[in-house]
Amino acid sequence: MSPLAILGGTFDPIHLAHLAVAWEASELLDAEVRLMPAAVPPHRPPPIADATTRVAMLRAALCGQDRLLLDARELARGGPSYTIDTLAELRAEEGERPIVLLLGADAFAGLPQWHRWHALFDAAHIGVLSRPGGTHGWPAELAAEVAARSVADPRRLRERPAGMIVELDVTPLDISATRIRDLLAAGRNPRYLLPEALFGDPALLAPYRQS
Template structure:
């Protein structure tokens, strides 16, 4: 059966590490990866850039890359409600569209798995979808999981990506991919401080940030020169 895979996050901004994970998942799962920007994530501070900016940067980042697409459903839902953006709501929306028997997978980083027990209705999330977990620097999956998470995921791991196509959900798969040290938080700090940052993002995204003065790039006092710009 067709496996539908979704990679959620604030993507604030989308960077090379995000794309490395998405491409690795595309190859491992043999399916299109839908990058899904969150509108109002309840587990973290408000994004540094507005939703439409973040979605526009995602469009630029994946342009011309086969098997990567942008899904705006959480942004569209937020436009009609003031409620926080919960993954369980997204899963139920996907189930309403694709049916209860369609294999659905969510792609998350190992750092997100460590906090999974604090998500809304974690048991329903685990039962209702597969979870592909990418290693992240400082949050490798070999580390001890918090006891509440270990109890939730115990016995659900599989080594076989093809197994995710055989059921609607309930399994976890470890995604091995090249680890990137950058994080969106670090990139935002570097931009605001006028430090070098453009090499950490796809070039069109870096140009977009500079053109729109996002993350303090216009007020940092630094002249941001990108590859291909005059004088570079």
């Protein structure tokens, strides 16, 4: 059964690095990838753009292809966006379909600070988005999970619904949403850092130009 992969974030704003890693992960996993904007991220300041604007940016950025999709359930639910709650919803909907939570290497290293982090492995596989040739220094309790759960071949994730960890080598694009927000606030035009579709509607980037 083809996996369902999830890439969460504030997407404040959505930029080309988000899209590039989601697309590469989709190809590596042969999976549908849903981009899932967070309502209130527990581990970082709230986004500048409101939920309606971030959804509009994602819709514009994802238009014209069918490999990457938008899932706005966390915005509809409101409150802190705990990943385990989202994965529990998806598991109830998807049955035994493999679900893959996509995390950058830095986010994965901080997993032991997440709400009910051990339960994540009961709900999903984890795909760690890594730079080719990169090295890792996982915390000890996370390293133990990696040692017990790692597989080298992404196709192995189809064997069961959850519980494995796979590293996915994706092209490193050093694009920062913080830098983009700073450029927009300074009146500059980050033309080749953002999806072209975002420049078609001035309202999409207005929250950052006004900050």
